[in-house]
Amino acid sequence: PLVLHVLGARPNFPKAAPVVRALDSLGVRQGIIHTGQHYDALMSDVFFADLGLPEPIANLGVGSGTHAQQTAALLIGLEGVVLEHTPDLVVVYGDVNSTLAAILVCAKLGIPTAHVEAGLRSFDRTMPEEVNRIVTDSLSELLFATSPDALSYLASEGIDPRKVHLVGNPMIDSLFGALPALDPSPVVKRLGLPPRYAVATLHRPANVDSPEAARELVDAVLEVSEQIPLVIPIHPRGRTRLAEAGLVTSPSVYVIDPLGYVDFLSLVRGAALVVTDSGGVQEETTVLGVPCLTVRPNTERPITVSHGTNRLVTPALLPAAASKVLSDGAAIPAEELPVMWDGQAGPRIARVIASWLHGDNLAP
Numbered sequence: 166p167l168v169l170h171v172l173g174a175r176p177n178f179p180k181a182a183p184v185v186r187a188l189d190s191l192g193v194r195q196g197i198i199h200t201g202q203h204y205d206a207l208m209s210d211v212f213f214a215d216l217g218l219p220e221p222i223a224n225l226g227v228g229s230g231t232h233a234q235q236t237a238a239l240l241i242g243l244e245g246v247v248l249e250h251t252p253d254l255v256v257v258y259g260d261v262n263s264t265l266a267a268i269l270v271c272a273k274l275g276i277p278t279a280h281v282e283a284g285l286r287s288f289d290r291t292m293p294e295e296v297n298r299i300v301t302d303s304l305s306e307l308l309f310a311t312s313p314d315a316l317s318y319l320a321s322e323g324i325d326p327r328k329v330h331l332v333g334n335p336m337i338d339s340l341f342g343a344l345p346a347l348d349p350s351p352v353v354k355r356l357g358l359p360p361r362y363a364v365a366t367l368h369r370p371a372n373v374d375s376p377e378a379a380r381e382l383v384d385a386v387l388e389v390s391e392q393i394p395l396v397i398p399i400h401p402r403g404r405t406r407l408a409e410a411g412l413v414t415s416p417s418v419y420v421i422d423p424l425g426y427v428d429f430l431s432l433v434r435g436a437a438l439v440v441t442d443s444g445g446v447q448e449e450t451t452v453l454g455v456p457c458l459t460v461r462p463n464t465e466r467p468i469t470v471s472h473g474t475n476r477l478v479t480p481a482l483l484p485a486a487a488s489k490v491l492s493d494g495a496a497i498p499a500e501e502l503p504v505m506w507d508g509q510a511g512p513r514i515a516r517v518i519a520s521w522l523h524g525d526n527l528a529p
């Protein structure tokens with residue numbers, strides 16, 4: 166049997182690496198299709214190197230565009246490559262457009278799919294990712310959930326619970342794998358940062374696409390930088406808009422290119438505070454015990470909030486929330502982590518896939 170993994174955007178890579186590695190150790194034949202949704206070296210190549218991912222067997226080079234343009238290019242490119250390789254199973258990750266397109270292509274070709282990170286819900290359909298999650302979950306044959314709340318969401322959408330497996334979080338497998346490489350942060354040295362600093366990442370369309378939203382966010386972020394030096398590895402999506410809104414390098418603001426995986430996590434681990442609108446960063450700060458303020462009205466990862474490391478804030482509330490985190494002092498100790506965030510999600514997923522490929526009955 167052949168398993169293909171469809172990857173395209175930055176957050177896909179740390180989720181896939183542990184699954185690919187674990188399938189390899191079970192001797193499963195597999196290959197990676199890179200859609201090319203993300204293509205800058207710092208958004209893609211560096212992750213293959215840092216995470217030890219094998220070279221893709223194909224890169225579709227779809228690039229950027231409107232949702233319709235990008236999804237259309239993904240559908241056409243993926244249909245061709247899937248027909249060429251006739252996989253027995255296609256594995257997709259997270260909630261990006263590459264994930265959605267792969268699911269649609271496979272559903273129409275009658276090729277079974279597995280979704281890693283199933284059942285996350287923000288209940289906010291203005292987020293493109295929420296639409297991708299709902300469609301992806303509804304069409305997947307195997308669904309791998311990272312947290313228990315996902316199980317009830319999937320059940321309430323009528324998805325057969327026998328398809329769903331709670332396996333933990335493979336992104337956290339990657340984080341644990343990277344820990345020995347994390348200290349000391351070369352970025353701290355390169356930038357000449359003081360020991361106490363904060364990190365921000367911002368790229369959600371609702372935050373960076375309109376000049377008004379960007380301005381409100383930048384004003385809030387600059388207020389944070391009056392309290393603590395702030396490093397902002399900037400996602401290409403927000404680069405221009407946030408700069409136009411005034412987010413530029415100054416003595417207390419370090420606007421830099423996106424960082425590689427190990428560099429970024431090193432920086433985060435040493436931070437007194439993280440400000441973000443990323444999905445994955447909410448989870449990584451939970452495991453690293455770094456206080457995180459998420460500038461969003463909702464999160465599909467509520468476990469990071471109930472755990473205690475993450476808090477949702479509006480731009481207007483960000484400066485005061487940051488000030489409280491900074492005066493409360495030390496990082497939150499990583500006590501009990503969410504269930505099965507133990508570095509073994511990849512092997513769990515691989516075992517389910519391997520038995521599925523051998524036709525075993527996985528019903529409980």
Ligand code: UD1
Nearest residue numbers: 174175176202203204205208229230261262293294401402
């Ligand atoms: C995508 C995902 C989002 C995820 C994010 C992670 C969708 C709908 N969105 O958003 O869920 O959180 O990736 O990073 O799939 N660009 C570059 N170089 C690149 C890639 C993008 O310059 O290598 C720029 C282009 O101007 C492009 C813009 O970023 O138009 C947006 O890229 P796109 O992949 O469409 O969406 P993201 O905002 O990256």
Ligand code: UDP
Nearest residue numbers: 175176179398423424425426429443444445
């Ligand atoms: N990340 C990185 N360098 C950066 C910013 C983020 O390596 O400059 C990593 C981060 O550690 C996490 C992943 O990228 O593993 C998250 O991707 P992103 O925030 O782009 O997407 P989201 O999780 O919001 O979909």
